[in-house]
Amino acid sequence: MRSTRVTRRKLLRLGALALGSTALAACAALPTGPAKPTGEPAKTAAETTGLGSQPGPTTAPGGVPVKITFMMWAWSPENEKFERDRIELFNNSQTKVVVEPLIMPYEDMWTKLDVLVASGQAPDSVWYDYAAYKLIAKGQFLDLKPYVDNAAAMLDDSIYDQGFWKPAKMLGGDSPYALPIGGEGMNLFYNRDLFDASSEPYPTDDLTWDEYRNVAIRLTKEEGGKVVQFGTSLAWLQSWWAWVMLLWSRGVGIVDSHFSPTQCTLDTPEAIEALQFLQDLIYKDKVAPDPVQASVLSEQGGDFASGKVATMVDGGWDVVSFRSIDRFQWDIALLPKGPKGRISPFWIGGPMISKQSRNPDAAWEWTKWTAEEDGQAMIAKSGQQVTWLRKAREIAPEGAVPEHYSKRFETLNDLAPADVWSERWNEILDKVWNPEFDRFWKGEITAAELVKAIAPETTKMLQGA
Amino acid sequence: MGRLARREALECYLFISLAVAGFLIFQAGPIGVSAFLSLTNSELVGTPAWVGLRNYSAMLHDPLFWQSLKVTVTYAVVAVPLGLALSLLVALLMNQNVRGISVFRTVYYLPSVISGVAVAVLWRWILNPEFGILNLLLGYLRIDGPNWLLDRQWALPSLILMSLWGIGGSMMIYLAGLQGIPTHLYEAVEIDGGGMWDKFAHVTIPMISPVVFFNLVTGIIWTFQEFTRVYVMTQGGPSNATLFYGLYLYRNAFRYFQMGYASALAWVLLLIILAMTLMLFRTSQLWVYYEGSVEKA
Missing domain, CATH: 3.40.190.10 (Periplasmic binding protein-like II)
Structure with missing residues (x-):
């Protein structure tokens, strides 16, 4: 007959096992293996x-x-x-x-x-x-x-x-x-009151990036040597997942493939031109706030919500948060076009x-x-x-929506996934891109210098170095 | 061992057993596992492979490891002594026997109990280059204030300045120490013809030196683990100017999933803190005075 008596040694072993297991679980570092699903x-x-x-x-x-x-x-x-x-x-x-x-x-x-x-x-x-x-x-x-x-x-x-x-x-x-x-793309948001005050026609579906710049120049106002109204604000356009739209509109991109990237493709003349175009809006044309001016606007409710910015590229998600704006009338339009058309960055949930x-x-x-x-x-x-579900798009959102709310759906006619699916992407951003982009957006280096600093290193890291 | 001694020993073990069990279950295990992980290429999920000391040697060639160490050490070297001096100064003021002193003590202590994120938002306003109160005050002195958090040179000094917001905690500890100094010692200085400075240098400082030591050790430990403030305020920027060690460790663990490397970073941090603490304990024999202790011949 087998003994079932619990000896002191057994008890100690069990105790040690329990303690060890608890400690391992508490540290939450090693997987215990996936639970078996109940069925296929x-x-x-x-x-x-x-x-x-x-x-x-x-x-x-x-x-x-x-x-x-x-x-x-x-x-x-x-x-x-x-x-x-x-x-x-x-x-x-x-x-x-x-x-x-x-x-x-x-x-x-x-x-x-x-x-x-x-x-x-x-x-x-x-x-x-x-x-x-x-x-x-x-x-x-x-x-x-x-x-x-x-x-x-x-x-x-x-x-x-x-x-x-x-x-x-x-x-x-x-x-x-x-x-x-659910999905989301980006649109051009504009302050109708500022357009009306300058008798500027509202943005149309045919707006190009060059014309966007001209509109921004016309809508920028200075008083006493200080800008009191900006023609545009880069805001999200300072994030790679948004400015990539300018590269796409010129037929180039940031990597060879967003799904299995091995090469950074920022070192093309078109990409450098697109990035320089954005930086020039701040420091050459002076129609978009620099980081210091942007920090002031952000404390006034945000760039666009401050009422001092005429146009801004933004995600459709802000249609909801901008509903609380009651100081001015605003609307949305399709994104500006480039030589190769218009493509909106796109995300799903x-x-x-x-x-x-x-x-x-x-x-x-x-x-x-x-x-x-x-x-x-x-x-x-x-x-x-x-x-x-397409049918659900016919349901109007609760609360006020801008007159051209349908442009939020239309922008999804030309879309591309914005994310870069590489396991090292976050590391590339933190270690290579962000430090150099900090300098770029402050106007310390040009787009060509930026690209020279980040493109080769990005490719190296994408390839596993 | 007598019956009473055995009983006392038993009671002692009983009282400490919960704390020991808590440590063994919730801390010793993870500490041991992290030591193991630091020798593997663990990516949080999946089976880690043994890499020996490779994670440690990789640090030597990692520029961001050195950058984060430089930032953290600079912060500790400046922020800790500055905080110690300022909190002592405030404690001395709060130790005066004037009317309404408890209100002043509350006012000075209050900031240290306000939560981190609220403080971060407040300081973003204070440090705003355009309308922040700091640049406004500098403007009255005809000084063109910097861009503080947006400027590579000024971002770390901004955080050091911000760290002074929490001096209320160490001020209270100083205050307790100051109030424990017997008044007859000050009277002895007066009899000897000493003034305010003599009282401060020869009575106050030696008598509160254990409190200074305590605040110094805990201050060093906390500053080396600084995380929340920088995570909320600067995210390590601009251009890694505020990349603290704790933030870099976090990124490796939860943003890059390099748990093995992050564990190695954690162990190096532990060794740095341990070395600094031991060094402080060694030097404490030279400058910390414990009342009632027997001096070595």
Whole structure:
């Protein structure tokens, strides 16, 4: 007969094991391995054949709803309320899945997600952002293709905008890792009052970058040697993911491929010309605020909201935040064109499913719902993003919108994913680009000098050096 | 060991057991694992491979490691003594027996309890080159104020200036030390014909030297771990002029996923802090006076 007596040595061993395990879990540095999914995705995925909400066949033993966690960030209390309302609407719309929110500030969320993934406790569902790319590249999120292949409507361009798929397939293949339920491009925002005061016609669809500069020159006003009204503000255009539009409009780009980049292509005459064009708006034409002037405007509510800037390239997302402006009338237009046309940088948002999820099918039910009528109507009404579902774009956002609100959708007719999907991209930005761009935007070096300083090093790092 | 001694020992272990368990569970484990990770190429997820001391040798050729070290050491060398001197000065003023002194003490202590982000926003206004109050005051003195946080030369001095905002904490510790000085010592100086300076140099300073030592050691440790302020205010810019060690470590761990290298950075930081603390303890024998201690012959 085997002894079952717990000896002191056994107890000590168990204690040491428990202590060691706890310590390892607490340090959250080594993965304990992904949890096994309850079933093969392709076999159990719900098939979306229409636009109505159709909770799938997720089973809940004993009729108890399956609980899943959804991780998302919030920029503001209003933003957090939107997320909670969305989850509540889903939870009330069916009885099989209960989503539990895990909402936190943006920066904290990604650090926490890294730690949760490393400790094998990843949330079932996570909202996509570029910050998740490294985890996606390391296989921590499910390939959604088996689910999507069973949802015919999602592959129908007359129902869902198929242009949204490209940035969702960030590993370069045919597999999406996020469901692109919302997207966003950029527009030219303009202060109508300042245009009216100078009898300047509003920007049209044919506006070119050269004409944009001329308009900015005409709308810049000085008093006593001091600029009191800027024709434009670079603002986001000082970020690479926005100024890349000028390169695209000249037929060049920053890297050879945004999905598997190996070469920095900034060292072309067209790219240097585009960057110099932007710097000249600040220091040569003096129609855009320099960093010091911009810091003053930012304390007055932001460049555009200050009412002292006539035009500004901005993301469609600011249509929502600019609704609170009541001091002047504003509107949006399409981006200016270059010799090779107009292309807007583009981003998507939507849920991903963690590879560690024990309930991937339930997570898919939630994911799918966000793309269906109810979920998409919520996005449309909030105006937070452009909906993936074309039909939902007919729903007017709550609150005032600019007269040419439809330009927010039109800008997506010519788009390209802005992000660069390389595991070293953030490192390249921090170590190579940002220090030199700090000097460039202060006017200490020219575009040619900038490119000479960063292009070879970027290529070297992209190639793994 | 007698029965009473055994009982005392048992009680002692009982009392410290929670703290020891807490340390073993929540700190010793991660510390040990980070030492292991520093010898691997860990990328947070996946199985790390053993690389030996490669992460440590890589630091020698990493210009940003040296830049972050330079920034942090410069900050510590200037901000700590400046903070110590200023907080002592304020504590001396707050130790005066005047009417309403408790209000003044509260006013000087209050800034140190305001949260980091709120302070950061406030200082962004103070340091704004166009409408900030600092440049406004400099303007009255006919000095053209710099661009503070936007200027490579002035960004670090701006953060040093900002660090003085939190002197209220060490001021309170100084104040406690000052109030513990027996008045008869000052009376003895008076009898000997000494003035204010003699009282300060020969009574106040020696008597509060343990407090100065405490504030110095903790100040050095905190400044080497500086993170939040720089993360919110400058993100290490402009052009890495404020790239603190803690920020560079964080970036490696959570932005570049180079957990092995970040762990090695953390261990080097620990060794630097340990070396500085040991050095301070060694030198403390020369300048720290403990009342009641027996001087070596």
